[in-house]
Amino acid sequence: MMLDVAPELSFPEDVATRANALLAMKGAGKSNAAVVMAERMFEAGIPWVAIDPKGDWWGIRASADGRPGGGLPIPIFGGLHADVPIEQTHGAKLADLIVDHHLTCLVDVSEMSKAESIRFLTDFFERLYRRKSKATYPMHLFLEECDDYVPQKVYSAIAGLVRQVELVVKRGRQRGIGITLATQRSASVNKDVLTQTDNLIALRTTAKLDRDAIKGWVEYHSYGAEMIQQLPTLDNGEAWVSSPEHMKLLKKIRFRRRRTFDSGATPQLGEKVKPATLTDIDVAAISAAFADTIEKAQANDPVRLKREVARLEHELARLAAELEERGASPAKEVEVEVKVAVPFVPGVFEESVGRLSAAGDTAAELSKLLVRTAVELGDALKVVAEEQDRFPWADRETPRRSLRETATNSGGIATKSREIAPRATYKEPRASHTTDVDGDLGKAELAFLAVLAQFPAGRTRTQLAMQAGYKKNSTLRNALSKLRSKDYIEDLPGDAVRITDAGADAVGGVGEALTGPALIDHWMAELGKAEQEFFSVLVEAYPDVLSREEAASRTESQYDPTLSTMRNALSKLRGLNLIEDMGRGTLRAKPELFE
Numbered sequence: 001m002m003l004d005v006a007p008e009l010s011f012p013e014d015v016a017t018r019a020n021a022l023l024a025m026k027g028a029g030k031s032n033a034a035v036v037m038a039e040r041m042f043e044a045g046i047p048w049v050a051i052d053p054k055g056d057w058w059g060i061r062a063s064a065d066g067r068p069g070g071g072l073p074i075p076i077f078g079g080l081h082a083d084v085p086i087e088q089t090h091g092a093k094l095a096d097l098i099v100d101h102h103l104t105c106l107v108d109v110s111e112m113s114k115a116e117s118i119r120f121l122t123d124f125f126e127r128l129y130r131r132k133s134k135a136t137y138p139m140h141l142f143l144e145e146c147d148d149y150v151p152q153k154v155y156s157a158i159a160g161l162v163r164q165v166e167l168v169v170k171r172g173r174q175r176g177i178g179i180t181l182a183t184q185r186s187a188s189v190n191k192d193v194l195t196q197t198d199n200l201i202a203l204r205t206t207a208k209l210d211r212d213a214i215k216g217w218v219e220y221h222s223y224g225a226e227m228i229q230q231l232p233t234l235d236n237g238e239a240w241v242s243s244p245e246h247m248k249l250l251k252k253i254r255f256r257r258r259r260t261f262d263s264g265a266t267p268q269l270g271e272k273v274k275p276a277t278l279t280d281i282d283v284a285a286i287s288a289a290f291a292d293t294i295e296k297a298q299a300n301d302p303v304r305l306k307r308e309v310a311r312l313e314h315e316l317a318r319l320a321a322e323l324e325e326r327g328a329s330p331a332k333e334v335e336v337e338v339k340v341a342v343p344f345v346p347g348v349f350e351e352s353v354g355r356l357s358a359a360g361d362t363a364a365e366l367s368k369l370l371v372r373t374a375v376e377l378g379d380a381l382k383v384v385a386e387e388q389d390r391f392p393w394a395d396r397e398t399p400r401r402s403l404r405e406t407a408t409n410s411g412g413i414a415t416k417s418r419e420i421a422p423r424a425t426y427k428e429p430r431a432s433h434t435t436d437v438d439g440d441l442g443k444a445e446l447a448f449l450a451v452l453a454q455f456p457a458g459r460t461r462t463q464l465a466m467q468a469g470y471k472k473n474s475t476l477r478n479a480l481s482k483l484r485s486k487d488y489i490e491d492l493p494g495d496a497v498r499i500t501d502a503g504a505d506a507v508g509g510v511g512e513a514l515t516g517p518a519l520i521d522h523w524m525a526e527l528g529k530a531e532q533e534f535f536s537v538l539v540e541a542y543p544d545v546l547s548r549e550e551a552a553s554r555t556e557s558q559y560d561p562t563l564s565t566m567r568n569a570l571s572k573l574r575g576l577n578l579i580e581d582m583g584r585g586t587l588r589a590k591p592e593l594f595e
Contacts, residue, residue, distance in 0.1 A: 024203030055110030059263025079108025088116035091123030125164035458498030
């Protein structure tokens with residue numbers, strides 16, 4: 001059976017055990033091409049696994065036009081649409097399940113941090129390669145955004161994963177394993193891995209560095225030089241297929257449209273998309289294999305935790321009222337133990353136990369202690385929920401949904417709702433700081449006070465200026481001086497300040513500070529063209545770090561990293577505390593932008 005991927009060309013079935021490079025710029029049709037290949041392999045009965053770090057592939061479970069049963073009946077591991085949740089420690093376990101059951105599935109690592117996904121995928125690739133020691137049946141791996149996991153610059157934390165992927169690319173065919181490395185950043189993919197692929201599928205590519213990477217593949221294989229000049233002019237979905245040994249062809253094709261729902265598409269203004277119906281599948285056996293994972297995920301659910309806190313507070317209030325009604329004997333010891341399970345979060349604890357013992361305390365005093373314990377437990381659980389909400393952003397359009405939002409809004413189809421605005425011709429208001437506290441504070445003082453109210457532990461002056469939407473200049477100094485004179489703030493070591501109790505009492509009339517997308521949009525409107533482009537690139541990449549060369553290659557204008565334009569733009573962004581140097585010439589957007 002041939003895999004009908006385009007009117008002009010059908011791939012042979014054994015493409016499933018070959019290493020393919022699928023390269024394109026953003027919006028050229030790379031993801032559609034990968035899904036079309038996956039759909040045809042599924043129809044041919046060839047098992048495959050798609051590794052999705054962006055959370056875009058879930059639509060393969062749904063019909064493109066909303067028809068029930070139109071999607072592929074495959075399980076989804078991880079992500080916001082998971083049938084079975086996964087954690088960073090389950091890579092080897094999932095590989096065992098896939099090999100044992102010849103499973104076709106989607107593995108969504110978009111809700112893991114970069115470090116967690118690296119650990120998961122290192123274990124996954126190592127176990128899969130070792131377990132699939134014989135080519136008794138073919139299977140294929142789709143590695144989306146592969147530049148994240150097989151980068152050109154290999155650092156220590158990712159070296160193990162790069163070695164495992166390289167093994168699959170070079171020797172996987174002997175074990176019946178093929179792989180498609182898909183990326184928008186050809187220049188950022190490890191060349192030792194990229195050049196070892198058998199087939200090159202190149203869609204529209206305009207950036208010089210990315211075209212140079214494709215040219216490097218062509219020169220390594222001495223095949224397909226005539227296609228290089230045409231890459232910038234290809235239409236969406238058009239591609240050059242270069243296969244010097246496997247298919248022995250060089251051909252220009254146009255990929256067919258995917259048959260399943262395009263969950264990664266950017267919606268157009270005014271466009272109405274009919275909600276797709278997820279195909280029901282039987283995941284009982286799979287869920288049983290991951291029962292401990294599901295149990296832990298439920299234990300970590302912030303909605304369940306909040307419900308548990310409410311129950312505890314109600315029980316403690318009832319007990320306190322009962323003790324107060326009966327009265328406590330001064331000579332009798334009263335002991336109450338309160339225990340609640342709290343999932344482990346680094347820096348917090350696994351279990352919180354409050355034990356109150358009173359000998360001679362009055363019932364009223366004891367009841368106050370009980371209520372205080374309940375509040376402390378609630379605060380601890382709030383920390384847990386906040387920790388779980390701290391997912392990295394996949395792109396600059398929209399932040400990840402938190403677990404709390406997932407629990408309360410499950411079943412919806414997520415779409416990207418906004419783009420970072422181009423440089424504005426006017427300035428949006430910094431925040432809703434229009435209500436004066438006592439008639440004596442100006443707009444800047446109110447803005448700074450609002451930020452400090454959201455961060456009672458304090459902020460450095462640099463953080464404070466950035467999060468309030470001001471530059472660190474005389475405006476900040478004068479505003480802090482005025483707030484200090486009213487005892488609304490106090491100085492801390494290390495150039496930091498924090499709000500006082502008086503400031504907290506006065507903060508009731510102050511609106512919320514800028515956070516997340518609103519904060520990023522504010523600074524975008526303050527920046528010039530070059531600063532905007534570099535800022536956008538680093539925001540999109542967060543929490544990953546980029547080299548200066550990588551950042552330059554990702555800008556729309558393709559800035560030369562050796563010229564002063566880039567140096568000046570980065571210098572201004574550093575001065576505004578919007579980016580930070582991470583060592584060895586690498587950069588990252590400031591974490592405070594995503595709080």
